[in-house]
Amino acid sequence: MSTHYTLRFGSYSARDKARDGDRLLLNLTVEQSMDGVGGRCSAELAGAEFAPVALGESVQIELDAGAGAVTVFTGTVTGGAQTATTQCIEAQDGLAALALQELEAAYDNVSLDFIIKDLLQQGGAQVGSVCKGPDVPAYAVHRQPRLLGQVWRLAQACGADVYSSGDGKVQVTTPDQPGARHTLRFGEDVRGLAIGAAVLPWDSVEVWGEGAGSAKGSEKSHWLCTDLSGVSGKAAVDDTGVVTVGKLGKRPLRVRDGALRSGGAAQDSAKARMTWLAARRLAGHMDVNGAPAVMPGDSVRIDRLPASHGMARLLADGTPLRVRGVRHWLDRELGLVTRLHF
Structure with missing residues (x-):
């Protein structure tokens, strides 16, 4: 199945169906994860004669594997390099910017989710879904740790993860908020599996x-x-x-x-x-044919897994796998491949 894409890097654009003025895409990698400082994007475009994309320029990546276009990344240019014949571009989403900011604030008689939303807004982030948190009579935010560290600390108290969705909004959700549900067919959608029982650090x-x-x-x-x-x-x-x-x-x-x-x-x-x-008793990854609709926080079930397969015993209770990270890579040889991390 062919993959359609629309990429925008500042004033430059690249599409699978090239138009006048479009750049030629050589390869693309997009990552969104709960375990890190937000999403990142790396792209290589043909043509060394073009002016470099300026730092801070907007970036948007849309992918379509046949079920409709999905925005999988929204961010800004943070770096790049020129080679003899190509231009490489690096970008990060808005979550990474929070790791650079410091602020002070004080709160009285609010819930932890109220504080999370307020800190994200003060940091200039777009706020998505934020889980409910315990009420506190008072809370003080100091300049250290930095803003992202403050949000992480509050999220931990709520049993939540912090990550960005493809539209650039910061999400703070718990395993009880499963997001969209996806079913992938073994032997048809699934290219590779590497999942096992995790050793939990505490019980x-x-x-x-x-x-x-x-x-x-x-x-x-x-x-x-x-x-x-x-x-x-x-x-x-x-x-x-x-x-x-x-x-x-x-x-x-x-x-x-x-x-x-x-x-x-x-x-x-x-x-x-x-x-x-x-929700982290099983860990690993799964490679599938391009699946741009799957986002961190979503849940995945594997259909048509043979009963004799060792993985079937791990998934015998029917519990879906919670997606903690998504990595898309697109090139002219492999097409679009998606790796889901659990």
Whole structure:
């Protein structure tokens, strides 16, 4: 199946059906991931006689594998190089810019998701979906870590991941928000599989907050307290991915978060962290024929997998795989190939 594409780099454009003034695309790589500093794009265009694309110019990549055009990347040029016969362009999305910014802010009686949205907006990012977070009576943002680090820290307390979608919007979502669902056929769509059981770094979490809110009421949540048992939460995950609240395993992670001032908030955070970990029991990647519609945060099922295949035992419960990263590469020999990371 042929792949259609429309690429824009500042004033330059490249299409599979060339028009007057279009550049010739030699190869393209686009990546979006939950594990990093946002999405990136790398392209090589024919022609050394053209002026380089200026830093900061806008970039948009649309791919179509037969089901309609999908915007898989939106960002700006961050680098490039001229070769003897070609021009190479590097770009990143808006999430990477947050790693360069510092700010200070203070909040009273808000939820963590409100803080996340406000920080993203102050950083100039486009805000997509942001999961619900625990309520906190007060929260202070200092200049360090930088803005992206602040958002990551808040997302962890919510059991969420931070990433960008193809339209350039920053998403902060949990495994309970599965995104779009996709079914890929073994032997038809799937080119390669490398998926196995992951060794989880811990099997439970104990979250400790601060203050006397649980014992004395929310209006006194700022009081110091000698017994913090009322401002704590526990949760564990078993080998099948089932999360149990109020329980610790043999390898617990202990977290101290002074922003959590009630037992309910600490327990919600503990459960959310374990739900996030449970979604990572399987790890690896899958190469498929071009699938531009699949985005990080989506879920994937493998259809027509033979019962005798070793992977069938791993997926016997029918649980879909949560996509953590997507990498598209397009060249004139292979066409469009998509690698999904789990």
